[in-house]
Amino acid sequence: DRTGRIIFKLFGKEPGTVPGNLRDEIVNWLKHSPSEMEGYIRPGCLVLSMYLSMPAIAWDELEENLLQRVNTLVQSSDLDFWRKGRFLVRTDTQLVSYKDGMTRLSKSWRTWNTPELTFVSPIAVVGGRKTSLVLKGRNLTIPGTQIHCTSTGKYISKEVLCSAYPGTIYDDSGVETFDLPGEPHLIIGRCFIEVENRFRGNSFPVIVANSSVCEELRNLEAELEDSQFFDVSSDDQVHDARRLKPRDHVLHFLNELGWLFQKAAACTPSTKSDISDSDLIQFSTARFKYLLLFSNERDWCSLSKTLLDILAKRSLVSDELSQETLEMLSEIHLLNRAVKRRSSRMVHSLVQFVVICPDNSRLYPFLPNLPGPGGLTPLHLAASIDDAEDIVDALTDDPQQIGLICWHSVLDDNGQSPETYAKLRNNHSYNELVAQKLVDRKNSQPCGILKEIPYNKQMDKKKIFMYIYEFS
Structure with missing residues (x-):
């Protein structure tokens, strides 16, 4: 959309x-x-x-x-x-x-002196904090131009102080500022900055989030500011998604993230739960998939966790949504992608991610032994990559210690373990690292009996082994 x-x-x-x-x-x-x-x-x-x-x-x-x-x-x-x-x-x-x-x-409602926003900085602001935005574009200083900030049915406005020379009909490099008051209740969400003169103008999305998410999103500013083309408004994106330019992709992402954050804002304690659940259900799994892939590929750990937290809340609404969510996560292999990029921060963030179920049980969606194409697990992928000790360390440090236990036993479709992969590629330090961690674990924890329990996930109809320790 x-x-x-x-x-x-x-x-x-x-x-x-x-x-x-x-x-x-x-x-x-x-x-x-x-x-x-x-x-x-x-x-x-x-x-x-x-x-x-x-x-x-x-x-x-x-x-x-x-x-x-x-x-x-x-x-x-x-x-x-x-x-x-x-x-x-x-x-x-x-x-x-x-x-x-x-x-x-x-037939021609645009004019040469129509105000047009081409860039707003920062593109993400910390919720509840006063912020001064810098607006760049064309004809922002033409007499009569107004700036509006709108969110959830409310707006604030400012009329620009005319700095253009009398008689100016076109200003190609206008710069303006706009102060956001920092509403205490707006912790997560989205607003639009609009410029308008005589019913003409455009707009630009700005995300509201916590400081760590904002820091990640601001990495997109270089892509937005460096790209130059006729119109970049949120309501002027190329119709065919297959022909989107890089800048259009960024704006589409910000708009989609904004819609989701608006729904997440409805999930505050002061909001009725039935309304919140309804809002989250309406945001499709396919749209979550797009946002997760965009964030994961850029190694944005804070935003990825925020998206996963919202997705988890939505998936707990019904068994059908839970199954649909698991199938989507199984399809996109976020942990495998992070391993291939050698992103130890993202690998650590994903293996540590936990969903607290209504019965207070814990679900870890990103298991190090979860097989992908060819039966390759994240452990196999890490074992085959050079200079990836930090990745192996993160994968074998998951809360359930599944990665550590499975290093020698989980097999791909050819019957090879991560340990074998490391040997064949002369990554002996990986095996030494795992061996040392197993010794440390044995010396620091009580003895236990390892049970291997077959667990059939309907999402991919493969037999996955979950390893559980019963301590005596």
Whole structure:
């Protein structure tokens, strides 16, 4: 899905005149139910700004036929709210006006002095903390330009102090600032920074999270600032995901992460649990998969753990969701990917990750002995990589000590163990490391009886051996 924006500007209307079923009316008008929807109302010729996540084909159909669709909205509505009066409707590429029963399409609604955001820094701010944003773009200093920050139906605004020379019609390198007050209740979420002048402009997403997640996300700023092309607004992404440029991928990721964090914000103790569960269920497993892969490939341990925590909460809603989640994690092999990249921090973070189940039992989803293609476990992969002692150390340091125990016994499809892999590749130090850890373990813990219990996971229909110690 693609995140975009639709804006209605209604003349002669007041917030009190907005019908209660307006949201449902707009959803029906869109024909395609958006997977996400968020908006706010601004006074001054009533402005209704809505951010939507819809399939690319739905955006294409809407923008190609916006004139006809506005006619449909007016004619099929049971509300005089649309028929009586005058309003404008804007998407990223189209502008339609309605007045006295007539609709018109503006063929060229963009102008050379239309304000446009190309970059906002920082792109992630710490929740509850005051932050000053730096905005870069075009025509940000043109007289009459306003900056808005919107989140969860609320907004704050600032009118820029005109610094352009009188008569300036185009400013290619404008810089502005915007101060976020740092709402105490907004610990995780997303806001949009908007620039607007005469109903023209665009927007940019900013993530709200804890300091460690923000630090990781800010690594994306170089990709955003270095890429230069015509328009980078969150509501102007390339329609075909297969043709997305690197910068478009970053913006798509930030938008998807923002939608999830908005739902996570609803999971606070002050929020009703049934609403929270419903919000998390609506965020599909496929979207979690995309966010996890994006974060894992960049070795963002804090964000990956945050995503996994939210995913775990969602998976505990039902057995069906739990099974779907396990199948997805089995498919993408996050631990194997981290081993191949030699990311010891990510390997350690994943093997230590634990889900506390409703019965207070503990589930460790990322087992070092979990087989992938060819029966290769993370242990086998680590044993075959040069200069990976820190990876072997992390894999054999999991809370259940499965990696340590399985080093000599877990076999791939060819009947070879990680110990054999290390020998064949002259990585003898790995075997020495494991041998020493086994000696240390034997000397520091009471004797126990090793039981090998076959455990059949339906997710991949393979027999996996879980190793459990019973201490005498």
